[in-house]
Ligand SMILES: CC[C@H](C(=O)O)C(=O)SCCNC(=O)CCNC(=O)[C@H](O)C(C)(C)COP(=O)(O)OP(=O)(O)OC[C@H]1O[C@@H](n2cnc3c(N)ncnc32)[C@H](O)[C@@H]1OP(=O)(O)O
């Protein structure tokens with residue numbers, strides 16, 4: 357069911373500094389910040405030859421990553437995103453197997469449907485699925 361690794365997300369305490377560091381020290385191809393109010397984050401994508409890095413920074417008062425940054429003030433890997441062909445089929449299969457799907461399917465940063473699976477059900481790792 358899961359396919360390619362679409363992105364690895366890093367929650368950062370300072371978005372500008374993280375972008376400058378990746379652009380400067382790592383010579384990376386760093387995109388522009390995009391606000392995602394439906395998700396409570398501002399994201400920046402870094403294109404790599406084989407996948408992407410997604411910087412996450414809290415947006416608004418109820419950002420879902422605020423708690424993560426409180427626990428990890430220096431930032432840290434926040435989630436991994438796998439690609440799936442059909443997100444509703446994936447959701448239904450996962451629910452049938454007792455996994456916790458967090459919230460509803462939403463349109464993500466690539467204008468594709470995404471969903472999230474509780475980290476406690478997947479070895480302490482927050483998993484995002486994106487339909488491509
Ligand atoms: C624009 C969309 C973009 C895209 O790619 O398209 C995005 O990726 S948007 C990304 C931001 N959105 C989300 O993360 C939505 C899903 N996340 C959530 O619903 C919450 O963050 C949740 C439920 C994973 C955690 O909620 P909260 O921070 O309030 O913490 P809890 O106390 O409820 O956490 C319970 C338990 O899980 C541990 N935890 C929390 N976050 C993570 C994480 N990222 N990775 C691993 N573990 C995590 C937390 O420490 C608690 O563990 P415990 O042992 O009980 O302390």
Ligand SMILES: [Co+2]
Pocket residue numbers: 363365410435437484
């Ligand atoms: Co993501």
